[in-house]
Amino acid sequence: MSANDEAEDHFTISRVFDAPRELVWKAWTVPDQIAAWLGPKGFAPARVIRHELRPGGVFLSAMKTPDGSELCGKFVYREITPISRLVWVHAFADVNGVLVRHPMNPTWPMELLATVTFTDVGDKTRVTLDWVPLNADEVERRTFKDGK
Amino acid sequence: MKPDPLDLTLAALADPTRRAILARLARGEASVTDLGAPFDMSQPSISKHLKVLERAGLISRGRSAQFRPCRLEAAPLKEVASWVNEYRRYWEDSFDRLDSYLRDVQSTRKKGKRHVRK
Numbered sequence: 001m002s003a004n005d006e007a008e009d010h011f012t013i014s015r016v017f018d019a020p021r022e023l024v025w026k027a028w029t030v031p032d033q034i035a036a037w038l039g040p041k042g043f044a045p046a047r048v049i050r051h052e053l054r055p056g057g058v059f060l061s062a063m064k065t066p067d068g069s070e071l072c073g074k075f076v077y078r079e080i081t082p083i084s085r086l087v088w089v090h091a092f093a094d095v096n097g098v099l100v101r102h103p104m105n106p107t108w109p110m111e112l113l114a115t116v117t118f119t120d121v122g123d124k125t126r127v128t129l130d131w132v133p134l135n136a137d138e139v140e141r142r143t144f145k146d147g148k
Numbered sequence: 149m150k151p152d153p154l155d156l157t158l159a160a161l162a163d164p165t166r167r168a169i170l171a172r173l174a175r176g177e178a179s180v181t182d183l184g185a186p187f188d189m190s191q192p193s194i195s196k197h198l199k200v201l202e203r204a205g206l207i208s209r210g211r212s213a214q215f216r217p218c219r220l221e222a223a224p225l226k227e228v229a230s231w232v233n234e235y236r237r238y239w240e241d242s243f244d245r246l247d248s249y250l251r252d253v254q255s256t257r258k259k260g261k262r263h264v265r266k
Binding site: 014015017018019023024027033036037038039040041042065069071082103104127129147148 | 152159161162168188228234235236237238239240241242243244245246247248249250251254
């Protein structure tokens, strides 16, 4: 498995948080803490179904959709380097962890490789997230690129 | 909480039968009977699905009581398309929430432990 290398395939977002790195790291790796903030506005906190913080481990969290059913975000961790780097494969899944297509966008890539880095900026912390389609075909890559 | 239009659209799209109905309507208007034909489903069940789609503004229906053809309405779908593509907003939203979460945690800590940062 390899990610696409072209810079234009990547989506990157970065922000400095007014908190020490240790605390920010916890917010990304302690299940109840991630569930408290990850996700679009207007949604209730996610329900964490699985959380295995180790390479190959799975983080599965369910969000209630407006019709009451649940859609999950699934991370399969690849790399965990405490307080500096997290890498996982990101996908949509059902509550059993079986990968599903994006419910509203059938040509969305099945899997994205997410890389999050944490660096000190004085006593604050910069978090940078990079997303790139994984094993995506041309149509999926275009769908992802068009969304930027 | 009153659902916003996007919530209604997403809920309507969350069902495979309703998506199939919309796919059929993308090829032109159709009656309830036409729409029900490919599914092993009673007419009342199909009508129920149509009501959900109608409430979400995804379809409109003719006025005649006997034959009320269904038509696809594209506007809500366009809104969904732009919403799903804006994953930047997903992360901006998440980062906003993370920011206030971290503030809360730190202010609680300061109060709780009388911890003062330099």
